[in-house]
Amino acid sequence: DQQVKQNSPSLSVQEGRISILNCDYTNSMFDYFLWYKKYPAEGPTFLISISSIKDKNEDGRFTVFLNKSAKHLSLHIVPSQPGDSAVYFCAASGNNAGNMLTFGGGTRLMVKP
């Protein structure tokens, strides 16, 4: 039973355009959500997070949107850069970010120059 799902295994966008990565969850007890980026041969790197009391969090080119009623979150990257090409994981936890994280399967983003 996958509690966190990323239904798009891959996404290709042109440099300078917007990248939108999506994530759905089923467990209503999740109240903290995170996005991680992973390059080959490296561990996941934290990108941005959002608490369930918010519906939007922004950090530079990265914005995460949370729709609790739909149990859906998305990561927007504007403008996309070739260096953003990586695998992006959505993760959720039951209270705070230090506790057990449940990850989605990942979306491979390719930004073409």
Added chain:
Amino acid sequence: DAGVTQSPTHLIKTRGQQVTLRCSPKSGHDTVSWYQQALGQGPQFIFQYYEEEERQRGNFPDRFSGHQFPNYSSELNVNALLLGDSALYLCASSGLMNTEAFFGQGTRLTVV
């Protein structure tokens, strides 16, 4: 700040053998979690250690065990290795205020 460090980076073991993986948390962090990432999948939570005790455990058999030392470093032990244990094993650390988890580069385990 060295961040989270894991050793070794790669190793190859034979079915039935035992393996120990090591992790040093980021400076100032006291909580260590271990994850298994199979090829093409997201990381799966194995267990978490805090104050030298296992605090939470995911859906993994007892062949997977761990330890946390007084300096907060941690070990993951896997006994009676199976081919299906081949994966990237990730260690993550977090702080007392439970900010976001920081991951090491992982240990790639291959069981043959």
